[in-house]
Amino acid sequence: MNTTTLNFDQFVPATIENVWNFFSNPENLGLITPPSMNFRIISDWNENVKMFEGQEISYTVSPLFHIPLKWITVITKVERNKLFVDEQKSGPYKLWVHQHVFEEVENGVVMRDILTYAIPFGLIGTLIDKLIVYKKVNDIFFYRKNKIDEIFKQPAEII
Template identity: 40%
Template sequence: MIDFKKHSGIHSIKTEQVLNIPLGKAWDFFSSPGNLEEITPLNMGFQITSELNKKVYAGQVITYKIGILPGIKSSWVTEITQLKNQEYFIDEQRFGPYKMWHHEHWFKALPNGKTLMKDEISYKVPFGIIGSLAQQIFIRKKLKSIFEYRYAALERMFNGG
């Protein structure tokens, strides 16, 4: 499920997915930044450029290169601003393609060893009316395709799909 909304010039995306793995295994996977490449479309040219610790921690700064348009790469710097072990972590853009990016990753143990994973993203596009037009024409579609790809990748990896 992917839900898009807009409020006060800020766009939000909410996704959720049940994974057929226990909470500890889900947390281990998602709290290891190096695994992000496995669930990101190849055509984005996504590359982590900072040294990585095994697990995320509050205050950690992670740098990336991403393809924002064909042939155009952008640097992206995020910080893990908050973390509660096996419950949630939040990354926020410090520098990058958005005017604002706030991404909450939530995890909850379910019966029978499954995990509910939720993402809540709030973002604002730059460049005023030009950015708003870009949001309508391709940014929303691009983000939708990224989260659809991620959903399918996680289904294959953890749900036998």
């Protein structure tokens, strides 16, 4: 299986508690996802329930060509205020593992996203990744970075 791993670091000028509470709430994912992707959580979600290992989150999203897809992720690891990992249970990828790592630093938090994914369909999937998916995923994270800057009200440092 041919995998791609991407790393994105961003400084967030907020407390670790505020950053953790924002990113560990799946409802906020819609705020930092490009509107063109039509992201919508379809599973029942209770804000009072803290993120936990084994938690499943179902949503619809249109990653390419405005075609809506159902995607289910499972939270596979949680270390409060440090990291969580979501993995695709079902969806468009052959593999999707997204690590969200939070490091408290002076005046804020460095948030690190480590994403490993693979496209199905063998060599054709590898070509699709190189021609379309890789750029699309990078564009999504660029949008996300700008929205996080806006939400937390300070231009991010590029690390």
